[in-house]
Amino acid sequence: MKPGLTLAFAGSTHRHLVSHLHPGDGNEAAAILICSSSPGLRRRLVVRETIAVPYMACSLRAPDAVVWPGSYIEQAIDVAEPEGLTIILLHSHPGGWLDFSHVDDESDARVIPGIFEGVGGQHGSAVMTADGAVRARIYASDMSHEEVDLVTVADDEIRNWWVDGIVKGIPSGRPMAFTGAMTAELARLSAVVIGVSGTGSIVAEQLARLGFGRIVMVDPDRVEMKNLNRILNATFEDATSGRLKVEMFADAIASFRGPEVAVPIPTEIGNREAVETVAQCDVIFSCVDSQDGRQFADLIASAFLIPLFDVGVVIPTYNDGGKAAIGDVCGRIDYVHPGGSTLADRSVYTPEGLRAEYMRRVNPKAYEEELAAGYIKGVVEEAPSVITLNMRASSAVVAEFVARTFPFRQESNGLYARTIFSLAACDEDHFSEEDFERKDNRLLGRGAAEPLLGLPALRREGKDTQ
Template sequence: NRNGVGTRLVSVVQVGDSLYRARVWEDDVAPLACHRVSVVGTRIEIQSTDVTAPSEALDRQALAFGPEVNCLLKQLSVAVVGCGGTGSPVVQLLARLGVGRIVVIDEDVVEHSNLNRLHGATRKDADNAVPKIDVMAREVTRMGLDVEIRSMNGWVDAPHIRDALKSCDVIFGCTDDHAGRLYLNRVAHFYLIPVIDVGLVLMPRDDGEPGLLEMAARISVLFPTSACHGCRGTVDRVRAREEDLQRSDPAEYERQKTEAYVRGAGNPAPSVVTFTSEAATMAVNELIAGLVDFRGTGGWTWQRYRKLDKGFERSQAAQPRPDCPVCGSEEYWGLGDVDPFLDRIG
């Protein structure tokens, strides 16, 4: 009576340190048992009463981490946003690990310039402008590892993609645009879904000679209590606004570019398949650390930065700013569905 007609009540009982039982009351007659409880923080714990056996092809993986890791991976639903140089190897690695369900999200098609780094793509795919998500679905299905894959065509903030994102346990951000990163940043906080963001910098020399000034990969885990993209300085908010304008009003974007109010597209960025694949491997290993803590450091690291040319890696720390509306306050943490979605004004 206090909560109004149609309100669902959830009860959770914790037994010891790691055993959970939960029920949902949709009426005042009888509760429904929750068959799956997830606990997410610096690690992911999943308890389920309905677990299907993982593929026998993963037996050698169990030798490394124990048989429970294959069961955990089988229960996961993982989204991969962006299926290009880093996203396509992430999809391949997740499938071969035995993740139960993968949702791939992208709106681009295969081009000939992608073929040096897009895993699974062929020249025929480029000739026919096949959607990248279709290539991912085809290649995962061909593996025959009993991995469900769902492909969704569109940019990540499209309304028809929201429910698929919200249904996932983990999201890999493999997009190279700043607006997409900020969007996923909010999803992580509103819906308590860890986002593993993949960044790669291959900065060419500015003197016209071949070579690179910087070669680095960055993996960031976004989740409440950790700093968001804005506080870490890993996203350019001005560029994100320009990208949103380019999508929503291309004519206005071109007008502002002509008048130098926005930056135009520069030269294509360098891309090397070994480096994009290394960044993808770093990201997927972070997921494994969140499941089995193979490093013995308590789970995943909020941010890793690897100098690809120097061969060293370090963790990076940034604190949420008290005035940050996303991570500096608990107002948005686990808030869930609101109107407008993610409290974004247009």
């Protein structure tokens, strides 16, 4: 069963909460989550802010109980009320029992109605064990409640806790990589591939064969003759008819997975409809060849706390006695977890690069003049699609996802925030999260607040900025 209700944490937020709720003294502690929402039919709550209740403020902290003042709930209501955000009361279970006790039930019955008086919408409670596992439930205004199907954390590892995998307060273990159990979990998850061309088509093929339950594909372009050397499943007939890439690939996936798996979105990723659809997914694969495409993927990942995998390939050349020569044949894989360094922090896209792409689109002549004058530094030409290089990079980015979600590496995943390989040098280099300077990310956990992604151009008509 696919998750109907999800609670998502940024890795940095989750680590902070584990540290606060489990200080090592064996007593319960408390915090408050303030959550944004995602647009669309799937209900996906993303943790925007947290309020850690100080230990000294609690009138009781015991191994099986915690009592804390209502002033912190009032503080949370003040934050949540202007945008109608969701408040979730979180406390620890140091004993390791991932379930709600009768004490928890009685506490919710007293406290949750007061939150509804201050803020409409939906609110809830949650418990966390010392290993970071979280179980949550959401109440309606009549105090009926439903369990959160999936709690997910995007950090160096992508951690998923399924409520139907918890038996007598003990969660099931994680599936082993490359097994049927992994396939069974992927069948419950959704992925998006942005850009379905040289690398993107190969990524989408792998995701479909691995068993993802839903694969969204975003690309406005049509199949051309020049694409046939790099886009999987593309045919001569697709090229002559100018068929949309995403529709062609959706039919290909349907031929071996059935009609309910692939979702084609034949628009630019900067389109509001595309952003809202991507925000419903569990993981993003960015396979574009433009800086503005990567920027949108980066912003969506931050706002909706979705893990992001970005892949790029390039063949730089140089002048060798008047002839062009290959300098290298290389690829790059970046894994971005919300709360860590972004693609912008890593200079995968830059203000100068974004401006150059904009100039090239709207005023090609001016772009060429500035480039000739040295105002815009030349960007390394993206390689003509070479299927062997694309296969290498696309396999690596999907393997990176598997390593993060179903860990199998002998070293820490934290050492592999970026991987760069050179086929010319037969070399591979890795960079850790600490190798990149992380800037303040005001978009983190913003969710569907208007304007969407903080961009005025994406504001829904009639909505004010929040």
